[in-house]
Amino acid sequence: MAQIGLVGLAVMGANLALNIESRGYSVAVYNRTYAATEKFMSIYGEGRKLEAAKTPEELIAKIDKPRTIIMMIKAGAPVDALIDTLIPLLDKGDTLIDGGNANFHDTVRRSKKMAEHGLMYIGMGVSGGEEGALHGPSLMPGGDYKAWENVGQLLMDISAKAPNGEPCCAYLGTDGAGHFTKTVHNGIEYGDMELLCETYQFMRNATDMTCDQMGDVFAKWNEGMLGGYLTTITSEILKFKENGEALVPRILDVAGQKGTGKWTVIEALNVGVPSTVVGEALFSRFLTTKKAERVEASKIFDGPEAMENVDAAFVEKLGEALLAAKIILYAQGCAILIDCTKEYGWKMHIPTIARLWRGGCIIRSNMLEDIVEAFETNPDLPNMMIAPKFREILKKNIPSLREVVAEGAKRGIALPAMASALAYFDGYRCAKLPANLLQAQRDYFGAHTYLLEDDQESGPRHTNWTGEGGEISSGVYNV
Ligand SMILES: NC(=O)C1=CN([C@@H]2O[C@H](COP(=O)(O)OP(=O)(O)OC[C@H]3O[C@@H](n4cnc5c(N)ncnc54)[C@H](OP(=O)(O)O)[C@@H]3O)[C@@H](O)[C@H]2O)C=CC1
């Protein structure tokens, strides 16, 4: 009998099964298409505590009670179908764990359904890709606490370990809390990747650096606060060669996406958090898909006159700009976590989340320790940007972000995430935004009312701007 079951033997499931087995647990595996199971067993089965099942029934029969089964399959309808298949086969007290990138609203719904059958459910964000799944991913579980008590030790064992040895895994809250956290993780991942890509775009348009040289610059930045997994792989990708030539310039500039970035932006919109950098990162991916239109437009619209390349000192500023924009991205990401927490009732704790992102996951970076410290020192920090360490870096690096954004605009290089980071920063530090005019406009056309800055106590008022309006005003509420 196996201690745990695992369904789904594509890249994540196969590697996670091997990881679990390597920590001393026996695993029963099942995949919808049996050929994948056969292939997995023929490569990895010998000498390992792995049991193959041909059918869901066989899988259930091979697992110790109370059973725990991890599902690592394509997110969406396949998960519902698999749950429907497994529910009649399971016994009360058994647990299903969805380790895929589920939409957390689905996880909330599925948790309820499982509970109606006396079954437990964990929605668990898994980050780290192929390598993380095999050697230790960052795990973000949420769901039934009793199930966590049963399986928590195994999850801690298989998770990545932070530089100080702590497991990158913690129980995050009920039903969808884990998948929600993974969604925001991926939203930040979108922002991080876009900022790195814009930096590369600036370099290839405004310098004569080779891919190798760009890779060297990213490698140097990787030694400081910009250091992290995504900076490391960017450097390695730029330096990668096929038949002696850099590979990356030959890759089609059309980006894919599997939903988590979109869900992050949707949640930010739902709770009114200006998550502009993730938003721009997502919209930038959408723009890449209009390849044929972009090629046509490039023939219609000329950019600015060619300019001299920037010098090495400016490339240093590019690194400072990247760091400033990255801090702003993480500040926005933390704001989504905090505000969605209020919306869904989860008591999200930023230091706990930042700690479990320190190892294994795609956004692991040197900045996470400082985020832990910022929110531990001040749990009511209204915005990460004003924590002492981050405010000093921003004060020093924002001038470079301004120069890079301005230089990009002059040269016609699109830097949407960097520019939106700067605009957010300037808006956040602005004591007087033009919303006074906006409120007047709303009141002019729709009698939506406004407050007077120097007399807010007297409440909403409406002005008959044209002299021809009535006395009746609209209700005051925000959606
Ligand atoms: N790849 C990555 O870097 C990461 C992926 N994830 C998430 O992990 C999960 C697995 O990802 P990945 O390994 O990349 O593979 P895929 O997302 O490509 O999923 C493939 C797996 O899903 C199974 N599957 C597809 N449709 C069904 C269905 N209708 N019923 C039963 N099984 C089905 C496939 O079985 P079959 O062989 O029969 O087609 C296969 O085992 C996904 O939710 C993904 O979002 C999470 C973190 C990182």
Ligand SMILES: O=C(CO)[C@H](O)[C@H](O)COP(=O)(O)O
């Ligand atoms: O979860 C992941 C990394 O953390 C997966 O690799 C995910 O597929 C990445 O998102 P997208 O495919 O939308 O770029």
